[in-house]
Amino acid sequence: MLNVYDQLKKLNIKLPAASAPASAYVMSAQVGKTIFLSGHIAQKNGKIWSGKLGDTISTEEGRWAARSIAIDLIATLHAHLDDLNRVQRIVKVMSLVNSTPDFVEQHLVTNEASELFIAVFGERGKHARSAFGVTQIPLGACMEIELIAIAE
Amino acid sequence: MLNVYDQLKKLNIKLPAASAPASAYVMSAQVGKTIFLSGHIAQKNGKIWSGKLGDTISTEEGRWAARSIAIDLIATLHAHLDDLNRVQRIVKVMSLVNSTPDFVEQHLVTNEASELFIAVFGERGKHARSAFGVTQIPLGACMEIELIAIAE
Amino acid sequence: MLNVYDQLKKLNIKLPAASAPASAYVMSAQVGKTIFLSGHIAQKNGKIWSGKLGDTISTEEGRWAARSIAIDLIATLHAHLDDLNRVQRIVKVMSLVNSTPDFVEQHLVTNEASELFIAVFGERGKHARSAFGVTQIPLGACMEIELIAIAE
Numbered sequence: 381m382l383n384v385y386d387q388l389k390k391l392n393i394k395l396p397a398a399s400a401p402a403s404a405y406v407m408s409a410q411v412g413k414t415i416f417l418s419g420h421i422a423q424k425n426g427k428i429w430s431g432k433l434g435d436t437i438s439t440e441e442g443r444w445a446a447r448s449i450a451i452d453l454i455a456t457l458h459a460h461l462d463d464l465n466r467v468q469r470i471v472k473v474m475s476l477v478n479s480t481p482d483f484v485e486q487h488l489v490t491n492e493a494s495e496l497f498i499a500v501f502g503e504r505g506k507h508a509r510s511a512f513g514v515t516q517i518p519l520g521a522c523m524e525i526e527l528i529a530i531a532e
Numbered sequence: 533m534l535n536v537y538d539q540l541k542k543l544n545i546k547l548p549a550a551s552a553p554a555s556a557y558v559m560s561a562q563v564g565k566t567i568f569l570s571g572h573i574a575q576k577n578g579k580i581w582s583g584k585l586g587d588t589i590s591t592e593e594g595r596w597a598a599r600s601i602a603i604d605l606i607a608t609l610h611a612h613l614d615d616l617n618r619v620q621r622i623v624k625v626m627s628l629v630n631s632t633p634d635f636v637e638q639h640l641v642t643n644e645a646s647e648l649f650i651a652v653f654g655e656r657g658k659h660a661r662s663a664f665g666v667t668q669i670p671l672g673a674c675m676e677i678e679l680i681a682i683a684e
Numbered sequence: 685m686l687n688v689y690d691q692l693k694k695l696n697i698k699l700p701a702a703s704a705p706a707s708a709y710v711m712s713a714q715v716g717k718t719i720f721l722s723g724h725i726a727q728k729n730g731k732i733w734s735g736k737l738g739d740t741i742s743t744e745e746g747r748w749a750a751r752s753i754a755i756d757l758i759a760t761l762h763a764h765l766d767d768l769n770r771v772q773r774i775v776k777v778m779s780l781v782n783s784t785p786d787f788v789e790q791h792l793v794t795n796e797a798s799e800l801f802i803a804v805f806g807e808r809g810k811h812a813r814s815a816f817g818v819t820q821i822p823l824g825a826c827m828e829i830e831l832i833a834i835a836e
Contacts, residue, residue: 403791404798405813409775411717411834413563416776419814432785471561472568476816479667480785481584481632487555487670494556509557510571510678512628513668515783516817518791526814530563565716623713624720631819633736633784639707639822646708661709662723662830664780665820682715 382502384464388454391499398459399423399452408460413468415460415529419476420452421521430520433513434483437522442477442489449525450493454500461531470497470507472528478521479513486511493525534654536616540606543651550611551575551604560612565620567612567681571628572604573673582672585665586635589674594629594641601677602645606652613683622649622659624680630673631665638663645677686806688768692758695803702763703727703756712764717772719764719833723780724756725825734824737817738787741826746781746793753829754797758804765835774801774811776832782825783817790815797829 388395399420401407409416422429422445429445431437437445458464475490477483490511497505507527517524540547551572553559559570574581574597581597583589589597610616627642629635642663649657659679669676692699703724705711711722726733726749733749735741741749762768779794781787794815801809811831821828 401813403795404802405777406810407812409773409810409812411773411775416812416832418812419816469561469563471563473557474814476814481667484668484670484672486668491555498556506558506561508559508561508568508570508678510626510628510676511670512571512666512676514816515667515785515819516788516790518788518815520788524814524816526812528568621713621715623715625709633819636820636822636824638820643707650708658710658713660711660713660720660722660830661705662778662780662828663822664723664818664828667819680720 384500387500393451395455395458396452398456407456413530415531417453417456417527419524419526420449421517421519422449422523428519428521431522432478432480433489433522434480439485439488442522443492445523446489446493447496449523450496453525453527457529466532467501467504467529468532469530470501470505470527471530473507473509474526475511476514476517476524477511478517478523483513486513536652539652545603547607547610548604550608559608565682567683569605569608569679571676571678572601573669574601574675580671580673583674584630584632585641585674586632591637591640594674595644597675598641598645599648601675602648605677605679609681618684619653619656619681620684621682622653622657622679623682625659625661626678627663628666628669628676630669630675635665638665688804691804697755699759699762700756702760711760717834719835721757721760721831723828723830724753725821725823726753726827732823732825735826736782736784737793737826738784743789743792746826747796749827750793750797751800753827754800757829757831761833770836771805771808771833772836773834774805774809774831775834777811777813778830779815780818780821780828781815782821782827787817790817
């Protein structure tokens with residue numbers, strides 16, 4: 381079976397420190413085998429990656445933001461589980477794209493995150509997904525992604 | 533116990549072929565008994581059903597779009613399970629309505645999907661639900677609905 | 685172990701009657717130990733609490749709306765379980781804030797709900813969370829919150 385850390389190395393991804401919640405909640409909550417990860421907002425060089433798709437953020441930049449959040453989500457999973465090889469399935473992703481009323485490429489932006497999960501977790505990374513445009517995101521971030529994973 | 537296929541026949545509903553994902557994800561992901569269905573976007577005659585409630589799409593048209601997505605979701609469940617009578621519960625629905633800032637009838641539009649689930653699955657179709665207005669949906673679709681079902 | 689009803693008393697909270705669904709769905713659906721609560725919309729004195737953050741509703745008012753919905757969600761859980769001490773975990777919260785395209789304090793507004801869950805349920809109230817701005821909410825309500833809880 382594929383080793384998640386080998387995959388991360390091949391992709392030249394170094395996991396950042398796991399995010400801390402901005403307020404009165406936790407970044408991950410597990411009951412039984414199901415782990416709910418809080419919505420993670422886009423960051424760049426340790427600061428909020430703010431802006432709006434269709435206006436100040438291009439689809440290409442959005443893809444990088446999505447990839448960056450996916451890495452942060454994996455870092456939170458690593459902090460939660462200690463061993464990412466215990467992930468049985470990335471089962472559900474919800475991707476919120478800070479969008480103008482005319483921007484319709486939320487799926488293209490989100491693909492970068494989806495593809496990273498599959499590159500890192502293989503078959504275990506294949507997830508159901510919803511992606512859509514929202515009016516705003518806390519602190520003006522350009523994207524927010526939440527995730528449900530199942531642990532062994 | 534009610535037979536789901538008899539109900540579909542009574543309602544004169546023929547299930548379409550299950551949708552294929554537009555990108556790097558799957559339309560349904562199951563772990564244990566829980567099946568997560570991806571957000572399905574509205575289609576009409578095999579094309580994206582685009583537009584915005586409160587602007588180019590009326591509440592009445594929105595109800596037809598919601599019904600159409602509900603049928604697509606049932607088609608995906610049929611493809612996933614082989615036998616819809618194995619559905620123990622349609623437990624949760626999230627309905628995203630592509631809305632202007634002034635449109636406030638997301639619940640009326642979504643009712644058409646909710647009522648169809650109950651008509652088809654009976655008591656097993658009674659679900660918790662959130663419905664709300666979003667800024668945009670991939671490819672400009674007028675609605676997107678995701679669903680969680682439990683299988684026997 | 686902390687008694688939830690003692691906590692409610694200390695906080696001087698009287699649970700209202702549980703909400704009835706506005707249409708073809710249920711306010712709570714349980715399968716196994718998992719309880720999905722429908723999105724509850726903000727109410728004030730028995731009427732819809734309408735308005736938009738960034739426009740007609742201030743962040744401070746939004747906090748009161750969030751607190752009010754959290755109390756309604758607890759009332760629904762009480763009606764569902766008969767005994768709130770059976771709540772093993774408030775595991776996931778999704779908070780939808782009716783926002784202008786410029787309002788970026790969805791997290792501050794939502795904190796009031798998150799803090800109430802922790803005040804009432806203690807460690808069992810610590811949840812994963814997503815909060816974001818939406819274009820509209822049914823009937824023009826200023827906020828909508830849904831919740832997943834686990835029962836013993």
